[in-house]
Amino acid sequence: MTSDQIWQPLVEELARWQRADRKAEFWLRDDDAVDPTPALDRLLDLTREFAVAPTLAVIPALTDEKLVVRLDEAPHVTVAIHGWAHRNHAPEGQKKQELGAHRPREAVLDDLARGLSRVSGLHGARAVPMLVPPWNRIDPGLVAELGSIGFAAMSVFGPPKPASVAVVNSNVDIMDWHGTRGCRDHGLLVQAIVAQLQHAFDGGEPVGLLTHHLVHDESAWLFLERLFTVAAQSEACAWLPIRALIGRSAGTANPGKM
Template identity: 85%
Template sequence: MMSDSIWDPLVEELASRQRADRKVELWLRDDDAVDPTPALDRLLDLTGEFAVPVTLAVIPALTDGKLVGRLDKTPHATVAIHGWAHRNHAPENQKKQELGPHRPRGVVLDDLARGLSRVTGLHGARAVPMLVPPWNRIDAGLISDLGSIGFAALSVYGPPKPASLAVVNSNVDIMDWHGTRGCRDHGLLVQAIVAQLQHAFDGGEPVGLLTHHLAHDESAWLFLERLFAVTAQAEACAWLPISTLIGRGPGKGK
């Protein structure tokens, strides 16, 4: 097992679950995929090595067949719909949003329908009808219409709110967006994962790890490699494909 002491809390948590015959569930979402890049190769190679299914949130307006060709060689990757163009429509004094109340509702829904159609048309069975809003923000009033344009699931960040479709949220972001813009402190990330595992044990959601391959520094890659290695050695641990979580239906993906 990993000797680095900051990983001990996770190792111990996984061991205690195994003794209790309780399964630990994690899933991985990576945002902003567009084209094949060295960073995407690194992510796909690393997840492939440890048999970790990865859901890539793909920006429909910016992607094309080049990504299709790369993913055809990567059976453990699925793709979700990352808005339309990842373009901010909020005024400067507000948080960035593509899917906010700043444009007519019909225009936003048309963008999303086009995004779903484009990604599904490109990727076929590899595409899952899940919306991942850019910046993890969406006008609450739009959510009830997502099913009518073909979406089966929504994934943002944080605790899920009840909805008419499956909600499968990420809840541990490895990036320090408001500080270094690199990887967060590994010890703090381990603590966050353990806390989320304990929340899941009490009936909450699985650990939803959020990554952004294009923004990773070496620390982020090292963290992922160590996390995958630790979890791979735990019999009680499973990295789930997104289809399994969506299949659990509306609410919180549990």
């Protein structure tokens, strides 16, 4: 199958949105940013070229002013809070979690408050008070407390559930974590994006693309470049900044529920 054939389903789906005079909405979350790296440079350059506004989930305990200086040159970027240290506290044999029920709730909340303070202090207006739990996992009992320590939003992976803060989830992960640990098959990714767009057409959530710049192989970079290119060629496609999505989702937040 040629590259054009792989991408044709997305071209056709975007054409459907254009015929309906509607905008197919996308956003991009990239996890695990800490320091300036060649991979980060590549992500920032690529997203700037195509006017995509990525949200970097930054690990507070591991980052410092070096990232601030680099992002000062990338005004199209926002940063969110990726837990505290991205450290697993789950026992061996259980799924990895930093924000699980394996420690006292007060200790976890203290870490999160410290993380929000650190990232906000470093990045100022570039920071959004959104929690991105490491490994996309968080104890449901903690979610109701997030607003009390300053968070306005949360982002994990999968369909959103009602919560006391705005929920803006990613729903298409480009990495094959359980197989090659490189980029997923491009055809399967296109199918996943088209399925999410079809869901969005009927009132579902925008396409939330999840990337991890530090572990991208060449196939991942190629996929992103081609996706951005196809999207740019359609008048029906819009890449949204995270603040717009948080503002929209805040109206549906449900205090006390997860």
